[in-house]
Amino acid sequence: MKPFLSAKKICKAFNHPTTVEVLKAISLDVYPGESVAIMGASGEGKSTLLQILGTLEAPTSGELFIAGKSVSTHASPTLRNKHIGFVFQGFNLLDDYSVLQNVMMPALIAGESIHKNGAAHVRASALLEKVGLTPRAHFATKLLSGGEKQRVALARALCNDPEILLADEPSGNLDHETSSRIHELLLHSVKELNKSLIVVTHDKALAELCDRKLILCDGHLIEG
Ligand SMILES: Nc1ncnc2c1ncn2[C@@H]1O[C@H](COP(=O)(O)OP(=O)(O)OP(=O)(O)O)[C@@H](O)[C@H]1O
């Protein structure tokens, strides 16, 4: 089996205001059906790594392969939209749009119709049900609590049925019961639907559920 995502010697340095080498020759293969937890202290570069693996940020050097294709030079928005689902640390939702519209946004970007009872509408509604937010579907997203926004972000990430899910602290704001439900949904996507998952988390319970635990420390990824 080939890895769905393969990172080869990824380095990242920020040069302003002073040079900081955040990632040092990181290599990682993630296979379909595999879940990887990345842990590490604040400021170690976990979000930076996730952004690079998701083609949202370019590495300083190194190469990234997604679905067997090198994406190190031009990250294609189409490739990203089709293959990758993101749950951002800050959610990055469109506050003035409804919850349902936010969840359907990746479908809209992919050129799909978002009409009522169309395929995207049906998928988004089912995802909202799974994250327990059906009663909030038509609320403006800015009216939601932090944990509710987090769940909208997860539903949105799954909307286009991506092969890989990149999630940055997806249960950071949630109570125990809700976070268990979110963990179940994440792991279900991996095991039942054969997706790949890379999840940045401080939550040991979530890390334990993953196939591999890695720790980002001093710019290196080490087995946890
Ligand atoms: N655009 C940038 N320019 C300069 N420095 C940056 C930039 N983005 C991130 N950094 C620095 O890189 C380091 C890693 O940041 P990153 O957000 O990846 O950490 P993190 O591990 O996700 O932390 P947290 O657990 O707090 O979310 C930090 O020291 C940060 O200040």
Ligand SMILES: [Mg+2]
């Ligand atoms: Mg972070």
